[in-house]
Amino acid sequence: xxxxNLWMVLIGSILAILGSCAKDENEASTTSSCATDTTxxxxxxxxxxxxSGVYLSTCNTGIAASAGTQIFPSDVKSGYMALVVTxxxxxxxxxxMYTDTTCSTPSLTFKNGRTDFTVGSASGSNYAVTYKASAxxxxxxxxxxxxxxxxxxxxxxxxLTFxxxxxxSVTDSGSTKYNLVSVTSTTVQTGDSSDNxxxxxxxxxxxxxxxxxx
Numbered sequence: 438x439x440x441x442n443l444w445m446v447l448i449g450s451i452l453a454i455l456g457s458c459a460k461d462e463n464e465a466s467t468t469s470s471c472a473t474d475t476t477x478x479x480x481x482x483x484x485x486x487x488x489s490g491v492y493l494s495t496c497n498t499g500i501a502a503s504a505g506t507q508i509f510p511s512d513v514k515s516g517y518m519a520l521v522v523t524x525x526x527x528x529x530x531x532x533x534m535y536t537d538t539t540c541s542t543p544s545l546t547f548k549n550g551r552t553d554f555t556v557g558s559a560s561g562s563n564y565a566v567t568y569k570a571s572a573x574x575x576x577x578x579x580x581x582x583x584x585x586x587x588x589x590x591x592x593x594x595x596x597l598t599f600x601x602x603x604x605x606s607v608t609d610s611g612s613t614k615y616n617l618v619s620v621t622s623t624t625v626q627t628g629d630s631s632d633n634x635x636x637x638x639x640x641x642x643x644x645x646x647x648x649x650x651x
Contacts, residue, residue, distance in 0.1 A: 471491050471493075471649055471650040472491075472493055472517055472519060472533055472540070472649065473491060473519050473521060473529075473531055473533060473546070474546075475491075475519075475521045475523065475529050475531065475548065476521075476523070477489065477490045477491050477521050477522055477523065477650075477651060478522070478523055478524055479522060479523070479524040479525040479526075479527070480522060480525065481522055481525065481526065481528070481554060481556065482556065483556050483564050483566075483618060483620040484556075484559055484564060484620070486620040486621060486622060488522055488618075488620050488625060489522045489651065490521075490522060490648050490649075490650055490651040491519060491520075491521050491522075491648070491649045491650050491651075492519065492520045492521075492624070492625045492646035492647060492648050492649065493517050493518070493519050493646055493647060493649040494517050494518040494519070494644045494645070494646050494647075495517075496515050496516070496517055496535075496539065496540035497515060497516065498514060498515045498538050500513060500515065500516045500534070501513060501514045501515065501538075505585070507589075508532070508545070508547055508586070508589060509534065509545075509585075510534065510544050510545050510577070510579070510581050510582040510584075510585040510586070511581055511585065512536045512544050512579055512581040512582065513534045513535065513536065513544050513545070514535060514536055514537055514538050515534075515535045515537065515538050515539065515540045516532060516533055516534040516535060516540065517531075517532075517533040517540055518530075518531070518532060518533075518644050518646060519531040519532075519533055519646065520625050520627065520646055523550075524552075526552065526553055526554045526555070527550070527551060527552045527553075527554055527571075528551045528554055528568070529548050529549065529550055529551070530548070530549040530551060530627070531546060531547065531548045531549070532545075532546070532547040532548075533546050534546070534547075534582075536579060542578075543578035543579075544577070544578055544579050544581070544582045545575070545576065545577050545578065545579075545582040545585075545586065546574075546575070546576045546578075546604075547573070547574075547575055548573065548574040548575075549570065549572075549573060549609075550570070550571040550572040550573070550574065550609070551568040551569065551570065551571065551614070552568065552569050552571040553567070553568055553569045554566060554567075554568040555567050555568065556618075557635070560617075562619050563617045563618065563619045563628075563638070563639060564617065564618055564619070564620070565615070565616075565617060565635040566615075566616050566617065566618050567613055567614065567615055567616075568613070568614055568616070569611050569612065569613055569614070570609040570610055570611065570612055570614055571608075571609055571611065572606050572607065572608055572609050573606070573607045573609055574604050574605065574606045574607075575599060575604070575605050575607070576602070576603065576604040576605070577599050577600075577601055577602075578601065578602065579601065580601060582601075583599050583600070583601050586599045587599055595607075612632060613632075614630040614631065614632065615630060615631045615632070615633070615634055615635045615636070616628050616629070616630040616631070616635070616636065617635065617636050617638070617639055619639060623647055623648050624645050624646060624647050624648070625645075625646050625648075626639060626643055626644065626645045626646070627639075627643060628643050629643070
């Protein structure tokens with residue numbers, strides 16, 4: 438899987454797309470309980486706060502403008518960004534995409550596993566963190582999403598075939614990523630990760646995610 442890094446390059450731009458959607462007039466006002474099928478486990482201390490469970494952005498329809506590009510299938514009309522704490526030093530950053538405007542009917546889930554999650558020093562309300570990119574998990578829920586991801590994999594030079602309703606795991610590079618995180622008793626906000634150094638601030642377009650379930 439030599440070209441998995443290309444998938445990772447897209448994550449920053451996808452975060453920017455979803456971040457801009459957070460301020461879009463088409464943003465929905467509610468979140469769905471859990472939404473993801475990833476099992477939450479453990480907790481991570483960030484300053485005086487504890488990060489645990491599942492955090493979701495609001496459902497937004499702005500990502501429909503990106504349908505058919507990058508990892509977004511052409512049937513996508515809305516989506517969530519999710520962060521799931523999966524261990525005492527592990528998280529899953531996820532993009533949950535849907536075929537309707539209310540985040541009800543799944544199209545594709547795209548999960549980014551992060552291990553060795555380590556919290557560093559504080560800068561105001563933000564904390565420097567490092568983690569390792571461990572795996573990408575992709576689950577198409579429609580024929581359209583399957584075909585899109587088959588074609589995307591081919592375009593990145595990978596011999597992958599996806600199956601509707603099944604999750605395919607691709608080993609990532611294991612490289613160290615640097616980021617910022619801001620945590621309250623009910624919310625988590627992350628920035629754009631870097632391969633080289635901790636970002637100086639959270640991007641203005643970064644999404645705040647609210648705890649949806651434990």
